[in-house]
Amino acid sequence: MVALRDRGARFAPTRVSPLSWRAIALMALSIGIMVLDVRRDGAGLLRRSLAHIVAPLHRVVEAPSALWDAALTSVNTRDSLRTNIAALEARVREDALTLAKLRALELENERLQQLLGVSPRDAIRTLTARVLQVDLDALRQRVLIDRGSVDGIEPSQPVMDAHGVFGQTTRVNASTTEVILLSDPDHAIPVQIERSGLRTIAMGLGDPSRLALPYLPRNTDVQVGDSLVTSGLGGVYPPDLPVAIVTEVRRDPSQPLVQVRAVPRANLDRDREVMIIWYKPRVTPPPSPVPNAHPTRASAQ
Template sequence: MQGPPITIRLLLLMLTSVALMTVDHRQNHLDTIRAGLSLVVYPLQYLVDLPSAIAHWASDNLSARTTLVEENQQLHARQLLLEVRLQKLYALEAENARLRELLNSASKVGEQVLIGELLAVDQDPFRRRVLINKGSDDGVFEGQPLLDAYGVLGQVVEVTPFTSSALLITDPSHAIPVQVNRNGLRAIALGTGEAERLEIPHIPNNADIQVGDLLITSGLGRRFPPGYPVATITEFEKDPSQPYARVVAEPAAHLERSREVLLVSRTAEEPSP
């Protein structure tokens, strides 16, 4: 026995579906079935969306990493710039301290003074000379004494209109008359070519000299005004087999560190040497 035609069966199926949807809409009998189906379908939806989610995640992370790298580079460059500026501030602070010491020293000098700055240092290991940014146009003259905030540096030996060359007291060809500040004993301090060493020749073994004595300019020869610190005695060795003792002194001036210098001018009453 044949069943109903296909058209009738489709019509019955549609009517049944409409009836079920109407009943479900009113009484929600299919919610449980729908919930179960959603649990089954969710993993499939997650797998379908996974490539797109991974692409967005990678893009966001790459963009964030690029931004962090750029910010890190900018911060590193700024840090280097600030460190350079900080070093410059340290240098300016040290220069300011040196100038204050120099001005304080200038106020104690009775003669007229001119503040100069070193431009260059002679690289010859057997010479101790410096170039100064003051010349004859500024009143600098040959033989003019050169000081820093701590003592005698040397004297001017060559002058041009805008610069001058000075011979330091440690140059092997330099000699300066000195006296012991404690007792007035006169001597000559000779340069040795070493930065921190002077020799005091022809001192008898029985001379009243002690380690630590301060040597000052004696004013003899009228080249250096009297009373300026020159050096401090560091060695005094007596040799009975020799007529003279071995005497070594350390310069009071900062020969290897001073950048600013004082050029001492003669007073009106002081004759030229």
């Protein structure tokens, strides 16, 4: 900025041109807004009023693909619909069996937990949302979904699709919410290697088909094909949700850490429907190792 002012002064030695003054004022204003907005909800009023202008614009951008979708469904042939329905029905039958088994297990689990005096499992509620077809920023992995604060959505709620973890909500507007994907370079998710139980962190790389596990020492027991699930640490994601599959393990003798790449299970770049999850961690892990001194109080919570 100083350089620009000097340049201006050289062209008009007696006075700074009005254009330069305006530029300086607007730059200062931008920087001021940024300083406010860096803090959480620092420029809340400005952001909320801009959101009123922006929301209809998002809908306009979305309109062509929504129309295209509607057109596609209306011209779907009866045959393809029928095969689709048959496949889905077969899947429902298979799932019903698994579900029945699971329900029995759940009941048994509950009884055992009661015997042991462990607090009941976390209640989980979900809501389906549609991903708006709006490209926000090519370098960042974020999407908009069509649910907002009117649906009771809050920041930092986990979002899943049919195959695995999708991301978490960040900025909540009235009728839309921004979701940061697993693959965003700003996103990190606490995971566990299902086979060995080892806990680590999976980071986004800005590419919807790859995650990195950057903090594993070279002698770690990790193999290609290992399944990663959420570990439940961090308090955002409930434990044991599928996250990714390890696709590449490179051990370089000169490096202290092993290079691991994984591919997310969720279809991060193709999904149209996702599921928002309400989840409250049972209790925050206690700082001192006193295991369940008051089981009755813990279960009351």
